[in-house]
Amino acid sequence: MILTRIFHSSLGKKYIMAITGGAMFLFVVAHLLGNLQIFLGPEAINRYGHFLQSNMEIVWPARIGLLIMIGLHIWSAISLAAENKAARPIAYVNTKTVAASYASRTMMMSGLIIFAFILYHLLHYTVQAPVVNLKHVDFRTLHDPEHRHDVYNMMIIGFSHPAVCAIYLIGMALLCLHLSHGVNSMFQSLGWRKKTYGECLSKAARVIAALIFVGYASIPIAVITRFLVQK
Amino acid sequence: MNLTLKVWRQKNATDAGAMVTYKADNIIPDMSFLEMLDVVNEDLLLRGEDPIAFDSDCREGICGTCSLVIDGIAHGGQRGTTACQLHMRHFNDGDVITIEPWRAKAFPVLKDLVTDRSSFDRIIQSGGFVSVNTGGTPDANALPISKLDSDESMDAAQCIGCGACVAACKNASAMLFVSAKVSHLALLPQGRAEAETRVLNMVRTMDKEGFGNCTVTGSCEAVCPKEISLDFIAKLNREYGKAVLVNRAERQNAGA
């Protein structure tokens, strides 16, 4: 009965949306911190990559967990959006947007593009399919002197094609847009937003979203501007 | 002032309806929006045409009956104001003004600008009762309520149930309305006893009536003539979550 009240009610589906979104947000932050180690040089990031790859107990639960999160997030989004569409069968002839931010009105659009981006990203660096990196390099053959997977040079080669760089920048810009509304709404949907800190939360959401964009975008930009080079 | 109106005309609930253009001449700026429509209607009557049907009752901003989307904004865009309290001085001579009914599946159009908002009544009904003891008048201060709680409760109780929140929401969601109704009782000790069953039932009815879901755009709050805050929606989410987790409603029904 508790499950029906969650999975079959509008508010419950928003809880699912918020909780899965929150979990993915935490992953996005952790993933960013991990990746920023590229600025520390090959040793740091290759060791980190090796640590993750050699601990299946960490990698697989995380992957399965994220898959469930993304599945539930998309399921609730589609289900809620279908209800929203049905709730207004006849559109207004003249309608003005009042108060609603651009990000809040385009969550579905930004979400779907981010999903497409994630698929590309997985093919690029997880499956490491040579066709999608546009450099025709097989990332699987890259190894550092210590016989670890050479994550450092993989990222440098991976981002050195301008088109790939552009895909990442667009993906991250939309993620930033999505989070600028999502992080705030997550608290609202779970009922964790209160008057005392509500305004602060809305602003913090935008700042955090911007920081995440800057953090992630810094890597392809550093590569394309040759601040980071192959070692 | 002379205006051009583009008004939604629809003979009955099954008619397709369309926008029809009218002239509103010699309008006095001190008239309210509804008085302006009265003038147009008198003209239509004299010409033997069907007057524009629209809802109104108190015409002083307290009953929530008037319900017009004016130039694409529910109640016309003056903050904290119902359509009946919107005055023609906010428009300019020569303006073209569009007037439409609330648009939502749960608010079907009956005629022209009149919608059936009984879905709101059904939500209220499903909320049930508040326990009040009979007998002598209770002593003042026998039931201490902090000023903060009573103020917040009264803020929520201001909702006049006009439905502008639904009309303005891109998803036609009734969350602001339901949140106000749930909150104003949940904040007071008298309403606390049934708070959990109330929130569960009201949300279920809201979903059943075919309203959309909240995507936290804030449009509802911006058009609300009583300026009900989005914070109440957070409170509704909180109340619902508590009710689901504590699950007292069900344990009561099971006699446990």
Ligand code: FES
């Ligand atoms: S007619 Fe009563 S609020 Fe407008």
